[in-house]
Amino acid sequence: MPTLWLFDIEPHEQRYTIEWSEHLPQQLRKAMSSSAALWDLEVIPGIETTGKTTPGAFLNFAESTTYKAAQIAKFSAIVQAGGVIDGDRLLFADAWHPGVIQCRYMADLLDIDLSIDVMWHAGSYDPWDILARKITSQTWSRAFELAVYCAADRNYFATSFHRDMFLDAFDAAEPTKANVVGWPMEYLASAFQECSEGVTKDTILFPHRISPEKQPEIMQMLEPLLPEYRVCFAQKEPLTKQQYHEELARTAVVFSANQQETLGIGVYEGLLNGAVPIVP
DSSP: OOEEEEEOOOOOTTSTHHHHHHHHHHHHHHHHHTSSSOOEEEEEOOOOOOOOOOTTSSSOHHHHHHHHHHHHHHHHHHHHTTOOOTTOEEEESSSOOTHHHHHHHHHHHTTOOOEEEEEOOOOTTSTTSHHHHHOSSOHHHHHHHHHHHHHOSEEEESSHHHHHHHHHHOTTSOGGGEEEOOOSOGGGGGTSHHHHTTOOOOEEEEOSOSSGGGOHHHHHHHGGGOTTSEEEEGGGTTOOHHHHHHHHHTEEEEEOOOSOOSSOHHHHHHHHTTOEEEOO
16 A cells, blocks of 8 residues: 655644644545545654744744754655655655655665655745845755756645746746645634634734735834724734634734735635735
8 A cells, every 4th residue: 555655844833834733634634535546644753843933934944954854864764664665655745845855866766666746835936035035146045946846746836826936937847747736724614613702803913924025014004093903913922823813813804915925824814714804
């Protein structure tokens, strides 16, 4: 029986990754149980994490590197022990993972018929992303991103906008390997029910990271003009996921001034809680 090996993203309370650590394996198992082919699912976790992100970023960059390195070490040991067979598949929940290259290296040199799928969240090809802002010379980062894309059999994007932005950045990227699939967020439909009963809708929520592409200064400028509302910048406080859900329950308006959006989860969560969206 073939195995789907899931390289998950390290869980963070202020990101949806903590929800994915629970729900993504469940959703994959449910999907595989309804498939005509029989599959096993094995999760390749990293190390225990602090749950703290780098300010303005999706992850903690140093800790993310340690997490991914631990995943590579664990999976390499499984390969060495003969635990990976022809027909197995890998799913990297974050495409920006050096393990993609190393797993393709092992598969090709050890003659293992191994399929690799990756999920793209961001990269230096996105002019608004922190990687593009921080990496002044993108020669190496763009080369890495293209190498990951080429090493993968299937590249997944949440939106057509994101896929097209990627393909526009890389002339050498074969378009047939890019798939728009949405992101596995179905669990959100029932995630907020316990917080919503009897709650007063008195809040304008800014759900995003405090980083330049999110333009929090616009909401900061508007806040004094809206004294009848309570304004919440979700990422200014280290909210747990439960506390964030409670803020969403109070949200009358969810405000986004993003310069771009490759997913839009913050606004979507607001909509699920009955909030009015204000977006570009």
